[in-house]
Amino acid sequence: MKKEWPIWEVFIRSKNGLEHRHVGSLHAADETMAIENARDVYTRRQEGVSIWVVESKHITASNPDNNGEMFEPAKDKAYRHPTFYDLPVELKHM
Amino acid sequence: MSKLYDYLLLLGDSSMILGHRLSELCGHGPNLETDIALTNISLDLFGQVRNYFQYAAEMKGEEATEDSIAFLRLPHEYRNVLLAEQPNTDFAYIIARQFLFDAYHLPLMEALIESKDEQVAAIAHKSIKEVRYHLRFSSEWVKRLGDGTEVSHQKMQEAIDYLWPYTKELFEETPLEAAMKTEGIGADLNALKVKYDAHVQGVLAEATINIPETPFAHSGGKNGIHTEHLGFLLADLQYMQRAYPNMAW
Numbered sequence: 001m002k003k004e005w006p007i008w009e010v011f012i013r014s015k016n017g018l019e020h021r022h023v024g025s026l027h028a029a030d031e032t033m034a035i036e037n038a039r040d041v042y043t044r045r046q047e048g049v050s051i052w053v054v055e056s057k058h059i060t061a062s063n064p065d066n067n068g069e070m071f072e073p074a075k076d077k078a079y080r081h082p083t084f085y086d087l088p089v090e091l092k093h094m
Numbered sequence: 095m096s097k098l099y100d101y102l103l104l105l106g107d108s109s110m111i112l113g114h115r116l117s118e119l120c121g122h123g124p125n126l127e128t129d130i131a132l133t134n135i136s137l138d139l140f141g142q143v144r145n146y147f148q149y150a151a152e153m154k155g156e157e158a159t160e161d162s163i164a165f166l167r168l169p170h171e172y173r174n175v176l177l178a179e180q181p182n183t184d185f186a187y188i189i190a191r192q193f194l195f196d197a198y199h200l201p202l203m204e205a206l207i208e209s210k211d212e213q214v215a216a217i218a219h220k221s222i223k224e225v226r227y228h229l230r231f232s233s234e235w236v237k238r239l240g241d242g243t244e245v246s247h248q249k250m251q252e253a254i255d256y257l258w259p260y261t262k263e264l265f266e267e268t269p270l271e272a273a274m275k276t277e278g279i280g281a282d283l284n285a286l287k288v289k290y291d292a293h294v295q296g297v298l299a300e301a302t303i304n305i306p307e308t309p310f311a312h313s314g315g316k317n318g319i320h321t322e323h324l325g326f327l328l329a330d331l332q333y334m335q336r337a338y339p340n341m342a343w
Contacts (some may be wrong), residue, residue, distance in 0.1 A: 026127050028127065041126075041127055
């Protein structure tokens with residue numbers, strides 16, 4: 001093969017009602033092949049009911065060099081977690 | 095043994111021999127994704143074979159098991175179609191062989207879900223979704239290679255030209271298949287051929303592959319007359335059981 005196939009990111013929904021989650025990546029020549037390869041590589045043990053694929057180059061990622069200003073300021077802001085409310089006892093599954 | 099027993103072996107043998115051919119590729123596929131895809135197909139076929147042979151072993155009684163049926167017969171006792179035993183010459187041959195077999199296998203399963211034998215109908219019912227995917231996979235690849243680069247087109251055409259003479263046998267009705275059809279257990283091969291032709295012609299046209307015009311055809315597999323390849327394949331397949339009789343994992 002002169003040219004490598006591009007890389008695709010694979011997202012699987014494990015059952016209806018749940019979200020698609022990233023499970024890994026694979027090589028494929030186009031989207032049809034990417035879906036088929038994802039089916040064979042990632043759902044052979046009943047892992048899913050739906051597959052999304054997206055070519056990796058279409059994903060914009062944050063730069064790890066900027067992790068300091070990106071993520072550290074959130075560290076000391078525990079009050080942003082909604083854990084300071086008293087919930088009524090009737091309210092379940094929160 | 096009953097005709098149904100022989101028919102189960104005829105059905106199971108093609109899946110087993112093709113499954114074995116695909117299993118030879120485990121770890122040798124052109125890339126990781128295709129390697130897994132071909133091995134998955136192999137495992138699907140072996141699963142189907144187990145169903146046929148477990149049923150056959152039950153019918154035979156005595157000491158018969160799915161394993162004794164699978165491993166302890168002589169080459170002329172295997173009833174697989176010759177197409178299934180053809181070697182893994184290159185990826186185009188592997189795909190062409192799979193495609194031609196799948197295009198026959200799917201209408202066969204569609205016919206057998208109507209079988210009067212409940213067990214045969216149940217096996218076909220369980221297999222049909224697997225086979226539908228096999229056909230989708232192999233058809234997609236025939237189009238990709240046929241309508242791909244100059245080299246891939248040439249290789250696909252060569253593989254189709256080589257394997258084409260083995261396809262006529264798929265629809266040649268043996269006395270056994272005729273009897274099974276009459277009893278409402280087996281499939282009507284003429285009816286399968288109509289679906290087969292429509293699919294194969296459609297995919298090959300899209301793949302820009304010419305349909306070979308050769309009138310020559312090989313046959314014999316369903317009557318136990320095989321190409322030289324089967325002996326070598328069985329030597330490999332049967333080695334453990336022949337060298338260590340009754341060995342188990």
